[in-house]
Amino acid sequence: MLSYEDVKSRLEGAEQAHLLRFWPELSGEQRGDLLSELSRLDFSGLKNHCRGAAEAAASEPSGADQHMQPVQPELVGSVLKSDKKTQANWEDEGLVQISENRVGILLLAGGQGTRLGVPYPKGMYDVGLPSKKTLYQIQAERLRKLQELADLKHGTQCTVPWYIMTSEFTLDPTEMFFKENNYFSLEQSNIIMFEQRMIPAVTFDGKVILQDKCKVALAPDGNGGLYQALVDNKVLVDMEKRGVQYLHVYCVDNILVKMADPVFIGFCVSKGADCGAKVVEKAYPTEPVGVICSVDGVHQVVEYSEIQPETAEGKGPDGELLFSAGNICNHFFTRAFLKEITQKFVAFEVVREEEFSPLKNADEATVDTPTTARHSLLAQHYRWALAAGATFLDEHGNTLPARPSVTAKDSLPAQCEISPMVSYFGEGLGQLLEGKTLTTPFLLDVKRATELKSL
Structure with missing residues (x-):
């Protein structure tokens, strides 16, 4: 732990000396807690982090929608537009990869159930099904069934490792919940939990926020922090040891998620894709979901807040929306992609009613509630x-x-x-x-x- 003088000097260099403004009011124990927390900050990057946040808040909209183009048709697969034989071939390919232990699953589970009105992780939430199963249990049982299907078809005893990225707030309760439920009859060694990085919360003018007089407000660094977390926690190393080549990534709150969907996996593998995304058709032009598209030749998600209404409502010659590929945070990555971050991208269209119903809000809201999920x-x-x-x-x-x-x-x-x-x-x-x-x-x-x- 750094001394008070060292911390003060480094905070001044990062233009964040205000974090010590309550020092005279703190007890000895509180001073020790604050010094310990401040000593763990990445001072070398703190100044840039805060300045970047302030600049982003003050900047004009990116104008990305002026450069948006739909994903090329040859890079899009669809359960709506593909015949049953083609889909069966994709499924067969996916089950082969699963049976040969080449597929892993990564769950993004850093969020608490704050908007649901509960003090525990979303995955532990019971939406009121007759079985009383939580999201974690439903997903664990889908994983078990998937392994059974692959084994039955190919005469194997396969394993699909389940990587669970938590946050500082959700790691301990998630570990305890899995332990109390005997890991839902999955092998404990095949469930790997790790934390994503926590970064200081920053005001619009670039100042780190104090949660209270002796504690810095921290927040998970979002889904974009996934790549660094995979390196920091040696997840990529574990994948390599296990022979995992392909990774299905999804968010915890989707009650309809297909764990390592063999059709999706098979489609992506058959296309030689480095990365892929499942999409659903937007319910209406200005639906508040991100859009999968190409911007200046780079495939990415453009958030709905960055898209002007006239762009969102634009239609092609066939009368269909140009930008209808709604992002549902359901992705495919190769291990090589996660190491190299390349850009051979494909999209896969699925039916909303079959694969996407997120749980985000308490029942007082009108959408994405326990009632709508159930x-x-x-x-x-x-x-x-x-x-x-x-x-x-x-x-x-x-x-x-x-x-x-x-x-x-x-x-x-x-x-x-x-x-x-x-x-x-x-x-x-x-x-x-x-x-x-x-x-x-x-x-x-x-x-x-x-x-x-x-x-």
């Missing part, structure tokens, strides 16, 4: 059951009308939840549900599936 999952599983040939009865024994097009915006005729351990993403349900009459609410877990097989 409804999205139950609506999806109801569609799966109907497609598999099931019929539903209400609580009075009356047959419910089949509504295979039901979405999260509709009222649900029936509550139907299907465990990820039974079906990864709708596969294999025909042998269980075809011709079956089910009473709502219906929960298809492993035990119930075994019972149905015997009927």
Whole structure:
């Protein structure tokens, strides 16, 4: 730990001497805490960090939308526009890579549930499903099922390592939660948790913020800090030791996420891509989501706040939006890309109702709430059951009308939840549900599936 004189001198050099302004009011213990925290700051980069924040706040909009171009059609795949044979080929390729231990998963889980009104990480949140499963449990079970599918198809015993990037605020509770739940029956050695960097929070005029008189306000350095965190925590080294060549990266709050989706993995591998992004069609031109596009020849995400309304509403010759590729923070990277940061990019369009329903806000909000997340999952599983040939009865024994097009915006005729351990993403349900009459609410877990097989 640096001395008071050393810290004071370095703060003055970084134009942040105000961080010591409460020094005369602090107790001996508080002074020790503050010195310890300030000693850990990267003084060599602090001045540039603060100046950069102030300059960014004062600068005019980037004008990126004036240089935006849609991603070239040859670099875009789509589950909406590709035939079933092509998608099956992509899936086969993805399952081959998974079965040969070449695929890993990286979860971005640094956020707390503050906007949800809870003091713990989002992944521990129970959205109110009949099973009471949390986001972490749903994702862990999808991972287990995916490994089973790859093993069944290729006669292997594969492992998909799960890297979980937390923050200072979420690491300890996340580790404890996984431990208390026996790592959801996954091997502990294959779940690797690490922290992303914390950086000082800065005002618009470039001054580091004090959380209180003896503590600096710190914040995770965002998803962009991923690359440095992978190096600092030797995650890339671990990937190399395991033979992992491809990485699926996603955010914790998407209840519909397909863990290491073999179709997406296979598409990216078959295209020889260094990086890729799943996209959904924007719900409306000015929907507040980032857009995947090309700016001056570089593929990137342009945030909605940087796009002028006339650009957002622009249409091509076919009458469709030019910039409809909404970013859902669902990515593919090769290990080589993460080491070298190259730019051979592809995009993969998926159906919003099947793959994207984020949990961000408490139920007082109108979008991205526990209710909308729960409804999205139950609506999806109801569609799966109907497609598999099931019929539903209400609580009075009356047959419910089949509504295979039901979405999260509709009222649900029936509550139907299907465990990820039974079906990864709708596969294999025909042998269980075809011709079956089910009473709502219906929960298809492993035990119930075994019972149905015997009927």
